[in-house]
Amino acid sequence: MAIPLVEITLAGAIINASVHFVPVGGAPAAMATSTGVGTGTTQLAAGAGFTGLMAAAIMASQKGIDLSNPIHLAIILLSGAVGSMIMLALTMLLGQLIYVFGVGVVPAADKCEKDPITGDYQKSYITPGTTGHAVPTVCFISGLMGAALGGIGGGLAYIALKQLGFTSEVAGIIAVGFFFMNAVLASYNIGGTIEGFHDPKFKKIPNGIIASFIASLLTGVIVVGMSIGA
Amino acid sequence: MSHGGGGHAAELYPENQVIVIGAILAIVGMYISQFFPQVSMLLGGLLASGATVAGANTTRRVAAYGLGTGVPSIGMVSLGLGAISTLAGVLLAGVAISQFNLPKELLYGIPIIVTVVSIVLGYIVGKLTVNPIGMKIPIMVESMTKLSLMGALSILGFCAAYAGGFYPDTIIEGTVKNGVIGLAFIAAGMAILHPFNACLGPNESHKRTLLLAIACGFITWFMFSIAKLDIVSSVASILLWGIVYREFVKQSLKDACSVLYTPELPKKEM
Numbered sequence: 340m341a342i343p344l345v346e347i348t349l350a351g352a353i354i355n356a357s358v359h360f361v362p363v364g365g366a367p368a369a370m371a372t373s374t375g376v377g378t379g380t381t382q383l384a385a386g387a388g389f390t391g392l393m394a395a396a397i398m399a400s401q402k403g404i405d406l407s408n409p410i411h412l413a414i415i416l417l418s419g420a421v422g423s424m425i426m427l428a429l430t431m432l433l434g435q436l437i438y439v440f441g442v443g444v445v446p447a448a449d450k451c452e453k454d455p456i457t458g459d460y461q462k463s464y465i466t467p468g469t470t471g472h473a474v475p476t477v478c479f480i481s482g483l484m485g486a487a488l489g490g491i492g493g494g495l496a497y498i499a500l501k502q503l504g505f506t507s508e509v510a511g512i513i514a515v516g517f518f519f520m521n522a523v524l525a526s527y528n529i530g531g532t533i534e535g536f537h538d539p540k541f542k543k544i545p546n547g548i549i550a551s552f553i554a555s556l557l558t559g560v561i562v563v564g565m566s567i568g569a
Numbered sequence: 570m571s572h573g574g575g576g577h578a579a580e581l582y583p584e585n586q587v588i589v590i591g592a593i594l595a596i597v598g599m600y601i602s603q604f605f606p607q608v609s610m611l612l613g614g615l616l617a618s619g620a621t622v623a624g625a626n627t628t629r630r631v632a633a634y635g636l637g638t639g640v641p642s643i644g645m646v647s648l649g650l651g652a653i654s655t656l657a658g659v660l661l662a663g664v665a666i667s668q669f670n671l672p673k674e675l676l677y678g679i680p681i682i683v684t685v686v687s688i689v690l691g692y693i694v695g696k697l698t699v700n701p702i703g704m705k706i707p708i709m710v711e712s713m714t715k716l717s718l719m720g721a722l723s724i725l726g727f728c729a730a731y732a733g734g735f736y737p738d739t740i741i742e743g744t745v746k747n748g749v750i751g752l753a754f755i756a757a758g759m760a761i762l763h764p765f766n767a768c769l770g771p772n773e774s775h776k777r778t779l780l781l782a783i784a785c786g787f788i789t790w791f792m793f794s795i796a797k798l799d800i801v802s803s804v805a806s807i808l809l810w811g812i813v814y815r816e817f818v819k820q821s822l823k824d825a826c827s828v829l830y831t832p833e834l835p836k837k838e839m
Contacts, residue, residue: 365638380642381638381639385645508745509656509660509741509745513653515751516648516652519646519649520650523645523646523649524698524702526638527637527702530637546701549701550697550702554693554694557690558653558690561690564661564664565656565661
């Protein structure tokens with residue numbers, strides 16, 4: 340009982356943290372006038388997170404996987420992380436192709452003078468009146484980190500629910516609801532758009548984690564109560 | 570979209586009135602599905618769409634303040650909380666009966682348990698969005714509570730209508746195992762978040778948004794009727810949808826400053 344409760348609570352906090360890494364551009368990025376992928380936080384995080392959840396669930400249903408073996412648990416979480424990373428990487432890559440070859444803008448980050456990873460200057464490539472374009476290297480790497488965390492969080496929640504004795508279907512639908520709750524709490528904490536870990540808004544991350552921690556603890560208590568009869 | 574609302578248009582009906590009517594309709598619909606399974610989709614589905622209309626109305630009120638993350642986020646959180654509280658309510662009743670030797674009649678109270686769980690969950694998550702996170706919307710807590718309630722009622726309403734009852738075995742076997750609850754999750758979510766997302770702007774009017782909300786509720790009902798292969802409800806729902814959607818288009822044309830039908834662009838430059 341206690342271990343799944345701890346796992347669910349941690350999973351919520353990890354999901355919330357993961358959303359802060361994803362480069363979300365929102366409506367301005369849809370017009371290529373802001374850095375990031377042009378859609379909302381919830382949609383991006385949910386898209387990547389669900390792929391991770393599915394990947395983890397598929398790995399968990401393989402023959403010979405034992406939910407009480409820590410190495411097997413690590414494999415399930417890793418599978419979730421990789422599934423989620425592939426999904427978000429493809430989203431960012433295809434978005435990037437459209438931004439560069441379709442719209443014709445240069446990928447540039449607005450929130451840093453120099454790209455912390457490649458060291459390229461960013462400011463001079465930003466069109467006046469806009470806040471950056473497309474998905475520069477630092478945002479791409481940040482997005483991958485976020486996707487990995489999201490997949491681990493979703494997988495951890497699913498494992499905890501399975502350990503409580505729910506069937507795969509019930510565990511899956513509770514995990515989806517749980518993922519949405521934490522992803523939206525994170526997106527309210529961000530308040531619209533974020534570029535990645537170099538964005539000043541990233542410093543608000545503790546508030547989001549605390550909120551998700553409390554909400555997940557409450558959900559965990561409800562879920563443990565539900566599992567007594569299951 | 571921080572410019573989400575563009576001010577508050579006058580309300581045709583007070584929000585609380587819509588919430589109470591929507592909740593009562595949806596709960597009555599669940600009991601009809603439970604006791605008269607042969608008409609569960611026809612009446613239960615129709616009444617469950619009352620919950621999505623009430624949810625869409627609350628979305629309109631809270632999203633007009635400008636959430637900063639787009640209207641879909643609050644619709645999805647309402648359905649996420651709704652899915653958790655629906656399953657919690659359905660399973661907790663069984664746990665209470667088996668563990669505390671309570672009478673079996675407690676199962677009839679599942680809609681009430683779901684209501685209570687969703688209100689508690691929505692209230693606490695609403696509080697969290699205000700306190701550590703710092704959303705500056707004055708009606709955030711009450712709106713999250715109402716949206717969580719409406720999400721739960723619409724999921725349980727449509728699931729009960731599909732499965733023909735809200736007993737734990739019926740819901741788990743009839744809707745969770747075959748994945749219909751996923752349809753309830755996303756279709757009801759669309760019906761809650763889409764109306765205001767489509768109608769928002771400086772000239773938003775309550776009548777137009779509500780008409781679209783009712784149309785969305787009916788088309789959700791239509792989807793469930795198709796999924797259940799229920800011919801009578803499918804015909805009834807698509808007819809009702811057609812009538813309401815026609816009204817919505819008429820209202821949109823009436824509200825527009827002027828409607829110009831532009832011809833095709835000329836092939837050659839003149």
